[in-house]
Amino acid sequence: MGGKVPEHQATFPITGAQLHEIFSGTSQERCDEVASIINKYSDKFEINTPLRMAHFLGQIGTETVGLKKLQESTCYSSKDRIKEVFGKIKYCDLFEGYESDLTECDSDETPKSCNPALKKITSDLVVKDKYVCSSNLFDYTYSCRMGNGPASTKDGSTFLGKGFIHLTGKGQYQTITTLWNSDSENANNKMEFDGRDIDLLTTNLDVAMKASMYFWQKKKLNDFADNGIENIDIDKLGGKVNGVIYPSLPNGYDSRRSITKGAFNILK
Template sequence: MAVETAAAKSSIKCGCDGLMDYLTGDGNCQRVIYNLELLKRDISKNKVSHKLNNPAGGTGQVKVGEVCIDNLQIRFYGDNPEINPLSKQKTQEGIDFSAANSSNIVLNVNVLDKAEKDKKIEAVWGYLGDKTQENHQATFPVTGTQLHEIFPDTPQDRCDEVAALLNKYSDKFEINTPLRMAHFLGQIGVETGGLMKLQENSCYTSKSRIKKIFGKVKYCDLFEGYTSDLSKCNNDEPESCVPSLQKITSDLVIKDKYVCSPSLIDYTYSCRMGNGPSSSGDGSRFLGKGFIHLTGKGQFENISNIWNKDIENQNNKKDFVGADIDEITNDLDVAMKASMYYWGDNAINLLADEGVTNIQVNKIGAVVNGTNPPNDFEKRLEKTKSAYQILNK
């Protein structure tokens, strides 16, 4: 959720280094951080109104950058206040925010510490950042309203966030026509469950579902009575089992250890897509992430290389195989840009230019999803056609 801007590069977390990671006040520093991240996001998006439903304040110990604040308090006034995130102003106690349509104060961010109060207030102020200076108009702009019409179950706030990112990067990656944008939205919409889930689900609770999706002879270790050496690969497949499994039959039963466990993805994603054997843990570490659900160590390595070769990123290099992997799921900006690098690297715009047909959606879905036909093909087709219709209104 946190969005980093040039004016707010500091991090925030519960507790302070060198001290017990405890919670003070009402014991809810996570709630404090959650509210600050919402404010930071809205400020960076130049939002002048944010309606809060059942807001909850709190007090907790947090570390902002290198500054430890023992008691940082979030306090709301009124029921379900509508805040103007750009109205922030410093006070002797902290930072105040007024209502969207008046000067009435509806939110305080207060530093209750007595020691170094000014320094601590300044740290929070810097973390929240400033509004973004808009200096680019996309060739083919998309609005949050359009996205909400395409994905009606997705909250408007999320649609607004994604629209801003699409408009920020669409020209760079030449996703700048109704056809190209419709295909892009149709694919990422299905991959992310309506722009919401930036990481693939790895918890399969139903053994029958596991068997239906992953029940193949090469994944013999899934089944009771069959054992594979999980530390080895047989070319691009897991090692064969003892005894040998010849075919999938109705009496085969999935082992308990694979139910709602990373072990399922470690095994079924092993020995391919650049991943090592099941024991390496590569499968669950490099499962689908970002808007396009990049999958496999090889893809993460490739996107890291493409990102770092772009002169635009010379001061913002990434190691998506290592330290920066979580940014693809936790930072919407990085998630969108990384996904568009994949789109461009695979020349998908050329496929999109051929039209919104079953054949083209299938071709593009196969590139994005890695299977042919792609999973949820009908949904991809429906969302792509819907997007194309709405974008052409």
């Protein structure tokens, strides 16, 4: 494809024009900027073949809604949608008539059970107003797991999905901090993504991209990408990003498949 190749000449460079063809709803300016940053780091993290690049774009494109949103939205305005996505017995406090101690976790890394106990998700359950379009939803449903404390700590909304691959959970932020700081390349540029530097994951495209590539490398996702471009290959890799184990499908699996295959057809 045509288009200006960004300044850094990677082994497998991509152009803003290619990204704009893949993400037609994203501005050319954004595509040019993202392409330049990808090319800056793609060799370091060995995202250097059409197959690997297509998988990478399929994942970050889905997570960021076309490279545009570097933070997960906290606003679920529909009670039905909240129930559909988060309606599980362990999240009993979501529903009217059920109350949980939000300052504690159960021993099995779930929030405290409710009084009365919720034993089944039924059609008559109604989501509480306090969880509608509110960070309370993530403080609760992301609590007691992924390195997060109970809902009262607000770790859930603090460490919700950020960056190009939407890093999620305090534990993951700490892992990326360790990976970043243990790289000699960053000796004069230390980060605390679980503290003072968290906002850089949403305000600095360069930092957000590099942090996402540390995640990619840590999860050995190039190995999964090398397996191919079939749905099962994309779903397994997407599961590693989204935190589910195949045969369960990751959120947005249809988008991950579509973008990855479309990108591969353009890049190959």
